[in-house]
Amino acid sequence: MTQYLFDHVRGYGVLYAPERDLRPIALAPPELATAESGSGEATSLEAADPFAPGAEQETPSEVWAVRPPESARDSADWRLRVVPNRYPIVTSAESVESAGAGCETESTPSDTVWGRHEVVIECRNGTGDLADFSDDELGLVVEAWRGRLATFAQDSSLRWASLFRNAGLLAGASLPHPHSQLIGLSFVPPAVQSTRRAAGVYRAEHGRCHLCDEIEAAGERLVDTNGLWSAWCPVVSRVAGEIRIAPNRHEAFFHHIDDGDVAAFAAFLGRQLRRVRQLFSRDGTGGRAGHPSDLAYNITLNEAPFPRDSDAVDRGAIDHWSLEILPRTGGIAGFELGSQLWVNPLLPEVAAQRLRVVG
Numbered sequence: 001m002t003q004y005l006f007d008h009v010r011g012y013g014v015l016y017a018p019e020r021d022l023r024p025i026a027l028a029p030p031e032l033a034t035a036e037s038g039s040g041e042a043t044s045l046e047a048a049d050p051f052a053p054g055a056e057q058e059t060p061s062e063v064w065a066v067r068p069p070e071s072a073r074d075s076a077d078w079r080l081r082v083v084p085n086r087y088p089i090v091t092s093a094e095s096v097e098s099a100g101a102g103c104e105t106e107s108t109p110s111d112t113v114w115g116r117h118e119v120v121i122e123c124r125n126g127t128g129d130l131a132d133f134s135d136d137e138l139g140l141v142v143e144a145w146r147g148r149l150a151t152f153a154q155d156s157s158l159r160w161a162s163l164f165r166n167a168g169l170l171a172g173a174s175l176p177h178p179h180s181q182l183i184g185l186s187f188v189p190p191a192v193q194s195t196r197r198a199a200g201v202y203r204a205e206h207g208r209c210h211l212c213d214e215i216e217a218a219g220e221r222l223v224d225t226n227g228l229w230s231a232w233c234p235v236v237s238r239v240a241g242e243i244r245i246a247p248n249r250h251e252a253f254f255h256h257i258d259d260g261d262v263a264a265f266a267a268f269l270g271r272q273l274r275r276v277r278q279l280f281s282r283d284g285t286g287g288r289a290g291h292p293s294d295l296a297y298n299i300t301l302n303e304a305p306f307p308r309d310s311d312a313v314d315r316g317a318i319d320h321w322s323l324e325i326l327p328r329t330g331g332i333a334g335f336e337l338g339s340q341l342w343v344n345p346l347l348p349e350v351a352a353q354r355l356r357v358v359g
């Protein structure tokens, strides 16, 4: 039986189709080295890692780093680096000005947009995953996310920022070296605006924040919770094992996490990442046989637009940050593209129960 649910705040629908879970997965994604070199030479990938220690000249100069006190900028003895993306989705206001006109036509007017696109190189090792990190190592990553988002928030040319992580080919990663990305934009994406409008409608109707209510209503979909944060499977989960994490306290910005709470959040996040990976592991802990143990997944942060003087919306009432972990066991296919619906084989109550067990 297929159930259809629509998220009125976020504006997307999901079809829960348990039968889909039974289909065999015969198409394994090719090894990244083979895909990139075409010749299967694994060594060429290692040599080509632009994020490796010693290859600092392959990236633009770092804007943030964790390194010993005496260590020089862009030298090789770092633990974590943040660098501008060499192939950015958006470029700075200055470079947009000097580039001149874009692809605007009479029938398709375009706006000039700009921003910042940075890469957090999360560790020295060219392989592995956040789920393998120690709490200490994960703390450095969370600290970098928080620090860069705080810097973006102070940049008056930016209106909103995205923090995301693509792990594995199915999640859109192009390099195996563990990294996450930050993009600051000169405009607020329409989807973020419409979500906030819907959150405002919910607030007007219920007198409460939709996310505060969502946490309270998690019930059997709750995966983990402590005094500060909760992790749960959303009622409208787009993919199997989707986890949403949010502060129990109504708080608009991830980068407002207190200094003293960074380590605790890193530990909480690490626990959820290990649950998700185990859920899909081959060892029979509840996942589907045949899935790779190195699970592909995305992390996305949902944060409000940065407060600006021109902002007339009652921010305090509706803005509550959340971070999502989205396991990626299949691609976005034709039906999803044509219908704008997600197809999920696993009900969130079942996913949460399995995730709790493997934690």
Ligand SMILES: [Zn+2]
Residues within 6 Å of the ligand: 209, 210, 211, 212, 213, 249, 250, 251, 319, 320
């Ligand atoms: Zn709230």
